[in-house]
Amino acid sequence: MMDLIHNLAFGVGVALTMQNLMLCLIGALVGTLIGVLPGLGPVATIAMLLPITYGLPPVGALIMLAGIYYGAMYGGSTTAILVNIPGESASVVTTLDGHQMALQGRAGPALAIAAIGSFFAGCVATVVIAAAAAPLTSVALLFGPAEYFSLMVLGLILAVVLAKGSVLKAVAMILVGLVLSMVGSDLETGAGRMNFNIPELADGINFVVIAMGVFGFSEVLRNLETTHSRDVVQAKVTGLMPTREDLKAAAPAIGRGILLGSILGILPGGGSIIAAFASYSLEKKLSKNPRRFGRGAIEGVAGPETANNAASQTSFIPLLTLGIPPNPVMALMVGAMTIHGIVPGPQVMTKQPELFWGMIASMWFGNLMLLVINLPLVGLWVRLLRVPYRLLYPLILIVCCIGVYSVNNSPADVYMTAAFAVVGYWLVKHDFEPAPMLLGFVLGPLMEENLRRAMLIARGDWSVFLTRPISGGLLILSAILLVIALLPMIRSKRDEVFVE
Amino acid sequence: MAEDVKQPAEARATGLIRNPQDFWGGLVLVVFALFSLWAGSDLPGSHGFAFGPGTAPRLFAWLLVGVSAFIVLNGFISEGPPLERWGIRAPFLFIASVVFFGATVRPLGLVIASFMTLMIAAAASKEIRWIEAVIWSALLTAASVALFIYGLSLPLQLWPR
Numbered sequence: 001m002m003d004l005i006h007n008l009a010f011g012v013g014v015a016l017t018m019q020n021l022m023l024c025l026i027g028a029l030v031g032t033l034i035g036v037l038p039g040l041g042p043v044a045t046i047a048m049l050l051p052i053t054y055g056l057p058p059v060g061a062l063i064m065l066a067g068i069y070y071g072a073m074y075g076g077s078t079t080a081i082l083v084n085i086p087g088e089s090a091s092v093v094t095t096l097d098g099h100q101m102a103l104q105g106r107a108g109p110a111l112a113i114a115a116i117g118s119f120f121a122g123c124v125a126t127v128v129i130a131a132a133a134a135p136l137t138s139v140a141l142l143f144g145p146a147e148y149f150s151l152m153v154l155g156l157i158l159a160v161v162l163a164k165g166s167v168l169k170a171v172a173m174i175l176v177g178l179v180l181s182m183v184g185s186d187l188e189t190g191a192g193r194m195n196f197n198i199p200e201l202a203d204g205i206n207f208v209v210i211a212m213g214v215f216g217f218s219e220v221l222r223n224l225e226t227t228h229s230r231d232v233v234q235a236k237v238t239g240l241m242p243t244r245e246d247l248k249a250a251a252p253a254i255g256r257g258i259l260l261g262s263i264l265g266i267l268p269g270g271g272s273i274i275a276a277f278a279s280y281s282l283e284k285k286l287s288k289n290p291r292r293f294g295r296g297a298i299e300g301v302a303g304p305e306t307a308n309n310a311a312s313q314t315s316f317i318p319l320l321t322l323g324i325p326p327n328p329v330m331a332l333m334v335g336a337m338t339i340h341g342i343v344p345g346p347q348v349m350t351k352q353p354e355l356f357w358g359m360i361a362s363m364w365f366g367n368l369m370l371l372v373i374n375l376p377l378v379g380l381w382v383r384l385l386r387v388p389y390r391l392l393y394p395l396i397l398i399v400c401c402i403g404v405y406s407v408n409n410s411p412a413d414v415y416m417t418a419a420f421a422v423v424g425y426w427l428v429k430h431d432f433e434p435a436p437m438l439l440g441f442v443l444g445p446l447m448e449e450n451l452r453r454a455m456l457i458a459r460g461d462w463s464v465f466l467t468r469p470i471s472g473g474l475l476i477l478s479a480i481l482l483v484i485a486l487l488p489m490i491r492s493k494r495d496e497v498f499v500e
Numbered sequence: 501m502a503e504d505v506k507q508p509a510e511a512r513a514t515g516l517i518r519n520p521q522d523f524w525g526g527l528v529l530v531v532f533a534l535f536s537l538w539a540g541s542d543l544p545g546s547h548g549f550a551f552g553p554g555t556a557p558r559l560f561a562w563l564l565v566g567v568s569a570f571i572v573l574n575g576f577i578s579e580g581p582p583l584e585r586w587g588i589r590a591p592f593l594f595i596a597s598v599v600f601f602g603a604t605v606r607p608l609g610l611v612i613a614s615f616m617t618l619m620i621a622a623a624a625s626k627e628i629r630w631i632e633a634v635i636w637s638a639l640l641t642a643a644s645v646a647l648f649i650y651g652l653s654l655p656l657q658l659w660p661r
Contacts, residue, residue, distance in 0.1 A: 055652050168571055169522075172529055175564035179536050182560065186543075186553035193553055194539040217598065224590035224624055390625040391636055394618045397594070398644050401601040401617060402610070406654045414602030418595050425591060429584045430525030448556040460549020 011357030027064035031071020042072040047211035051403035058340035063362040077114040090272035090308040097300030109242035117306035122367030125313035136321035140346035145453035150474035157478040161485040177440025200412035213420025250302035257303040261310025271327040275311035276304035331442040523575025529568035593624035609659040
């Protein structure tokens, strides 16, 4: 306990430097901005900004990128409530009751309760990360290559099971990512693999290229197909303060949201979207009067908004302690860390304590900033919604182009990004979810390395993955989850959750 | 991954394929996996119980062949929506603008390359207003020079050499 306080105090010291506070503020601002704007999510934005973080110190870079992620969760609620469009995919559920509240002239309390819930979630989640990190890190130290491999399998399977859409297609996407990650040089022998002797491919496909092409550009291609009409609720947002009854109704929902979000965030494959959905279903089930839901129930805003924020923060736990990204945004964080020469995993906490605790402490400051950014300035953000898409996408284009080019000063990277944009567009047209591909791509080299080592230690005996208890348990759990997800009965249930 | 475009009409014509998105999607992935198997066919595989450089790529690629084959199969047995139409103007111009940037940023320098790229991309939108596009492109060019050259001091060429 003393350790925890001591460590957090150390982190606060790191986070409170002028530069880090500024970067945290920039991250929170950018996050809110992209959260508000539909058609630009945190994955695309973090991919866009990765090259920019080259010049920054690693702590500052990660503080900023983290701020973008949880900032987007705040911003997304504003659009959901006022325009009935989820500004960010985790706020889909917020549209249900939030927009109804806005139509009833209660936009102010809806926005306020979303922000307050998010703030509490952020505060608690910060402590959860700090408290869970040390024990999990010591667990991680017990892990050998076989355990790591099995854990990654479990993570990927969970990502598939918890995602929406076809399980089979998501598995295929992971495998595509794994195959793509094999391009380049073999880590152990240095042999060039599948690179067709093209020098630009000798080091493999750049992570930024795939992320920007598949998430940044192909999203633009899709958005260009639909004409955008946004009818912002024109009624003035007056009276931000929720009434006493509002607070009474929302408080338990916020509490449950924090709990649910924190747990679902830690699970590999979990994350903010699933947390928001789960919280909404839970609140509806627990409510004495479920028919109020969908008609402006404040619990339907408070719960999911709290849960998605808690989950977005606790999803840092698997990344920071085990080095395994549980969702695409965390996969991008791995990219950011590797750019700065940091290998994510249990050693980060001991070798770079300033990075670890500084980032965690910054999350609390970030949440405080977000409360200030979001509530009084809500009018400003709403005005931004009137920016037409034809002005928005050239901005995305040029930041991505310069960003990709500057990674290696290589035109080939720019061409490859264009190719991956087409790939991403093709994937969406065939109902493939690109996110698992990115996870597979990031985990590919790690999986190969651990698989290789485990096999070498076991002298080629494949049964090692099942006979070692932790590894076997993880693999059996993965298998059960996969079978359950493939069962038709459960599948229809699962689709229901997403349709609701 | 291959970027081939399928004809929606063809998919509907054959009544056998009931879920064209799955059928064609799976098929392309099978081809992609086979292609990567071929691309990595020169790599030495396992040596005793030590993995060779080719072991893991082949493992992943074969798994992909299997899973994709199931998706193709699913195209016959499940019902699905028809293939979505591809836009022509927007994707073409947008991708062209990216390629243009890659080709010109070195010889022409950041300023000219950015501005031209932005103009090509602006034409991709159906809602384009030309005067607005010129002003916006110029503004964005100036902003990116300010951010990337002066703000982040990236070593980029500003003008044609």
